[in-house]
Amino acid sequence: MRKSIIKSITSTVKDLNKSGLVDDITMRNIENLCLSDVQEYTPDEIVSIRKKFRLSQAALASIFNISPSTVQKWERGNKKPTGASKKLLDIIDRKGIEALI
16 A cells, blocks of 8 residues: 555656646655665575575675675674665565666
8 A cells, every 4th residue: 555655646746747836856855755665684584685696695795895794794693784785685685686787
């Protein structure tokens, strides 16, 4: 249901933007507010995503432009992915590794 509401809102705002009633900045702000939340990933989920795409820890680290030790820490639960890394995990999880390469 949330997705259909978001789709309806963004569609309406785009139409209002086309007609000149909503400026581009307001349109982008509303679209950004409607972005889905990025989930937290457990160590097991990170391992699962990495193995699903047959990546070593070093290969995943290279794609994210981080150190392999950071991936190791995520997978042991000593550290959690944050910011851009969390978003990249979400993209890979939803759209596949091809979305980043």
